[in-house]
Amino acid sequence: MYDPDKYKAARTKPLQARGKERVRVILAAALELFKERGIEQVTTNDIALRAQIPIGSLYRYYPNKDAIIVALTELYVDDVCDIFETISQHPMLRYLSWDEVLLLMVDAWANYTSLNGPFSFLYAEKASPHLYALNRPAWQRFTDHFNAVIKKRCPEATAREMLIAFQLSLAAVELGTNEVYKKIGGQHIHHEAVGAIAGYMLKVCNAHDHGVA
Numbered sequence: 001m002y003d004p005d006k007y008k009a010a011r012t013k014p015l016q017a018r019g020k021e022r023v024r025v026i027l028a029a030a031l032e033l034f035k036e037r038g039i040e041q042v043t044t045n046d047i048a049l050r051a052q053i054p055i056g057s058l059y060r061y062y063p064n065k066d067a068i069i070v071a072l073t074e075l076y077v078d079d080v081c082d083i084f085e086t087i088s089q090h091p092m093l094r095y096l097s098w099d100e101v102l103l104l105m106v107d108a109w110a111n112y113t114s115l116n117g118p119f120s121f122l123y124a125e126k127a128s129p130h131l132y133a134l135n136r137p138a139w140q141r142f143t144d145h146f147n148a149v150i151k152k153r154c155p156e157a158t159a160r161e162m163l164i165a166f167q168l169s170l171a172a173v174e175l176g177t178n179e180v181y182k183k184i185g186g187q188h189i190h191h192e193a194v195g196a197i198a199g200y201m202l203k204v205c206n207a208h209d210h211g212v213a
Contacts, residue, residue, distance in 0.1 A: 023061050025051045027075070030068045035117075039069070039124045069125060070135045076119055077138045083108045084145040093152050098198035098205075101153050105146070106169050106194050110176035117177060154201065156208035161201075168197045 029051035033042045044065055048055040062068045087093070087104050096104075113119060125131040132139065146169070147162045157165075175181050176190030185192075 022051075022053060022057060025053065026058055026061060027068065027072055030065075031072060034072075039065075044068075066131060066134060069131060070138075072119075073122060073125055073135050074138045076116075076122065077142045079116075080109055080112060081141060081145040083112060084149055088145075088149045088152055093149070096153070098153070098201045099195060101149065102169065102194045102198050102201070103191070105149060106172050106176070106190060106197075109169070110173045110190055113173060113177045150201070154205040154208065157201075157204060161204050165197060165201060168193070168200070172197065 026047060030042070030047045033046055033050055037046075042065070044058055044062075045055055047065075047068065048058045051058070062071065084105065087101075087108070090096070090104075093101065125135060143163075143166050146166050147157075150157050150162050150165055172190045172193035175185070175193050176188070181189055
């Protein structure tokens, strides 16, 4: 997740290796603290302390905690978009069942999140109009890449139908990565959610094929 050349949200663009490493350390420290304590309990001073840098060095790149959250979201979105892009290029995509397509997407997304997360800042951002507005372009890129897979499988799918599929998939990933949910429903609880989304998309595409939608 920490590509040293992906710092779109940084106030000052790091050009030298030392600057890139400093930004990498800031983002890694922030992500660790968000996992440990939750977003609300973490301050920029905490992040600077964990990163072992002066607070002034942190502010050189990120003026506040919101900017750090935006930067982390951009990195997350870039990585998951790469996953969706790979799936969209699958030569047999048009011939896979909806269960197979959505299992590919949601499982890969959930596995990435499990390996690198949990990304609690994503859900905080979705719940905060202020944070969501700051990173609207990243979220738009996220949904665009998701929609590109859906469109290849069902070209007639509408914006409304793809929005529903995306939001349901986001919820499925949360089911598959939240330890509380997994303890209640089992390690692969999100697979049941994938089946429900697949049923919805099958109904949607069949309706389009028969001129109903």
